[in-house]
Amino acid sequence: MGPSLQPDPRHLYLPDLIKGDLDSLRDDVRRYYASQGVPIVLDHDQDSTDLMKCVDALIDKEKAEGAYESDIILLGGLSGRLDQTIHTLSRLHKWRKWRRRIFVLTDDNIAWVLDEGEHRISINHSILGPTCGLLPVGVASTVLSTSGLRWNLTECESSFDGQVSTSNHLDMKENTVWIKTTKPIWWTVELRPLGLQ
Structure with missing residues (x-):
C-alpha cells in the first residue's frame, strides 16, 4: 500500500505566532508554517523560556489591540x-x-x-x-x-x-x-x- 492520501490537517490549526529560541523547531515544521504566513520570531533571551516568551507576546498583543484578557x-x-x-x-x-x-x-x-x-x-x-x-x-x-x-x-x-x-x-x-x-x-x-x- 502506498502512503496515505489523507489531507494535511495542520492548515486547520494555524498559530498566530511561533516564538522562542527555536532550538527544537524542526526545519520542515518551520518551512511549513512560514509557507502558511505564520510569523516565526527568534528570541535569544536566555532569562526566559519559550513558554514565558509566548505568554509575553500574547500580553503585548492584548495591550496593543486593547483586547480583553484572553x-x-x-x-x-x-x-x-x-x-x-x-x-x-x-x-x-x-x-x-x-x-x-x-x-x-x-x-x-x-x-x-x-x-x-x-x-x-x-x-x-x-x-x-x-x-x-x-x-x-x-x-x-x-x-x-x-x-x-x-x-x-x-x-x-x-x-x-x-x-x-x-x-x-x-x-x-x-x-x-x-x-x-x-x-x-x-x-x-x-x-x-x-x-x-
Missing part, C-alpha cells in the same frame, strides 16, 4: 521532561494572581491552579472524569474541603509530607464541584476520550 490554554507542558513540567507548574503558580484562567491541557487531563479561597467548578460529565486530584504543588501545606466528589474532604490537611488527594472521582450525580483551600493548589481532572461517554 483565557490561556497551554497544550502539553505536563508531560515529557520533568524539568519542563516543573517549570509549567511553577509558572502557573506564579501567574495565578494576574491571570485567573490559564489551563494546561494534555491528551488525558486538564489542570489549573486554584488560588486560596472557595471555587465552584461546573462539570460536564460527558467530557470530564471520572478521576481528579487536588495537588499541593508550590505550598508547604493547605487545608481542603470539597463537595461534588466521590470522596469529599472536610478540613483535611494536604501536603507532600502528608496526605495528597489523588485518584479521587467526580460524583456523577453532581454537576458542580466545590473546593475550599487555604493555599493555592493544582486541580486536575481526567478528560474522557472523544466519542466515549
Whole structure:
C-alpha cells in the first residue's frame, strides 16, 4: 500500500505566532508554517523560556489591540521532561494572581491552579472524569474541603509530607464541584476520550 492520501490537517490549526529560541523547531515544521504566513520570531533571551516568551507576546498583543484578557490554554507542558513540567507548574503558580484562567491541557487531563479561597467548578460529565486530584504543588501545606466528589474532604490537611488527594472521582450525580483551600493548589481532572461517554 502506498502512503496515505489523507489531507494535511495542520492548515486547520494555524498559530498566530511561533516564538522562542527555536532550538527544537524542526526545519520542515518551520518551512511549513512560514509557507502558511505564520510569523516565526527568534528570541535569544536566555532569562526566559519559550513558554514565558509566548505568554509575553500574547500580553503585548492584548495591550496593543486593547483586547480583553484572553483565557490561556497551554497544550502539553505536563508531560515529557520533568524539568519542563516543573517549570509549567511553577509558572502557573506564579501567574495565578494576574491571570485567573490559564489551563494546561494534555491528551488525558486538564489542570489549573486554584488560588486560596472557595471555587465552584461546573462539570460536564460527558467530557470530564471520572478521576481528579487536588495537588499541593508550590505550598508547604493547605487545608481542603470539597463537595461534588466521590470522596469529599472536610478540613483535611494536604501536603507532600502528608496526605495528597489523588485518584479521587467526580460524583456523577453532581454537576458542580466545590473546593475550599487555604493555599493555592493544582486541580486536575481526567478528560474522557472523544466519542466515549
